[in-house]
Amino acid sequence: MQFATRLQALSSNVFADMDRAKAQAKASGKEIIDLSLGSSDLPTANHVLNVIAQSLSDCDTHGYLLFHGTQAFRQAAAKWYKERFSVEIDPETEVLPLIGSQEGTAHLPLAILNPGDFALLLDPGYPSHAGGVYLAGGQIYTMPLLAEKRFLPIFADIPETILAQTKMMVLSYPHNPTTATATLDFFQEAVAFCLQHNLVLVHDFPYVDLVFAGEKPPSVLQADPKKEVSIEFFTLSKSYNMGGFRIGYAIGNAQLIKALRQIKAVVDFNQYQGILNGAIAALSGSQSSVQKTVNTFQERRDCFIDALKQIGWEVPTPSATMYVWAKLPKPWQNNSIDFCTKLVAETGVAVSPGAGFGKSGEGYVRFALVKKPEILQLATQKIAKFLQQNNQ
Structure with missing residues (x-):
């Protein structure tokens, strides 16, 4: 075989x-x-579990869930984002439900890379970032993260010959595994770099809330408010302890959201409606x-x-x-x-x-x-x- x-x-x-x-x-x-x-x-918080439990007895939630059936969740995600980061989001064109942020990082390269194209990835970094590039037939150029550089990549070190063949850059701060954080100035530098070299900027953002000291971490869209090159992935696994429910979303550039939606349509429909109902309760309810x-x-x-x-x-x-x-x-x-x-x-x-x-x-x-x-x-x-x- x-x-x-x-x-x-x-x-x-x-x-x-x-x-x-x-x-x-x-x-x-x-x-x-x-x-x-x-x-x-x-x-998981009780008010979230109660909403999911109540959904189970509603037979209208038992069928396939297509994109338009996720509207209430997309609206809740856009509202949460606006309140958190003061960036306007169109829930119809700039939000896409995901089965965890890992689905987004694994599938987006299929929409961006042709075989042989490069992606810039953090090293060390989360394994699914590389896996998605390999599935798309892409090549990886790693950006080393060193303690003496506060585990941040140095964009100036990337060779021009590599940049000429590169289509996307993947960042993730607060960072897994190094625990490093990044400032808004850093993301502004990253956005400027990607605009200069015509790169898609992908930001995996699962640890948005798990910060113990200093300022809350910025969103990449605060550095790219017009959403020219950026897409960000959120998950409810960490902040809301919903890892087993597999619920997250992509938010950002409308063209990138549309392209990822095309890939997703081939792979799956969406989660069970009751899980989305629970996620709405998580995002819009008490944050205690x-x-x-x-x-x-x-x-x-x-x-x-x-x-x-x-x-x-x-x-x-x-x-x-x-x-x-x-x-x-x-x-x-x-x-x-x-x-x-x-x-x-x-x-x-x-x-x-x-x-x-x-x-x-x-x-x-x-x-x-x-x-x-x-x-x-x-x-x-x-x-x-x-x-x-x-x-x-």
Whole structure:
């Protein structure tokens, strides 16, 4: 049996690799503490769940849902965006429901890239950003993110020969995995750069609310209010703890929204109407659960950073996201995959290797703060024992 060559680029995935390692450790009798996946363990707000539950008994919600049936959700998303960022949004032409923002980042390259075209991606970066480019037959030019540059790309370093073949740039701040944030000035620079080189600017924005210090993160459309080159992806997975409901949306340039809608029409209809009803309740109702989520992850961050310091692992305190991005102790700094696979095999503690997010991620690991403080403290005790036994 022969398969398409495009699958070759998708043969390795950081989450799939760690899933296999976790399964092996569990089969050997280890109790798993899974800090490898950014899937929130916090509950969806009751007022959201109640709306979804009420929808179940309404048989009018049980059929296929086409684009025009999503109007109320699109209006709620546009209203939320206007109130949050003071940018006018047309819900008819500038908003598109998605099955999570990952659908958007994976499918948009199909609408932009011809085979051989380049996309500019952050390194390290979220794996689905690269996967979408590979599915479209595109090529990737990575923009290294370095601690000394505050994990921001340097646009001037991109060769002109690459830019001549490039169609899109993908950014994502607050950033997964490095936890870095970006200012409005940075996005204005990015918009100017994309206008100069005729690039589509894609901004993946799942951690819009998970910020613990400083100003709230800006939207890329605040830097591109005319929506000349930009599209942004939101998800309700993080702010509203609705990861399993798979609901998000794209917002921005009307031509890009139309093109993504054409791709989406081939792949699926939309989510169940009841899920969209719940999402409307989340966006338009009380936001107290969002602040509670932020407070919970801040408490976990502080607990975990302190616990790491107590075992001699000094890590910068992140100002955003639900992760800790930690430079590995020597001599593990050139082999994050070995560190993570051996750690889970010996202790049951699962974390994500930095190399799984890109070449520039080597030497780091990512901890997801998806467990209660007492579990995070237990994890650090197991890590300390592991480091001692391995002479670190």
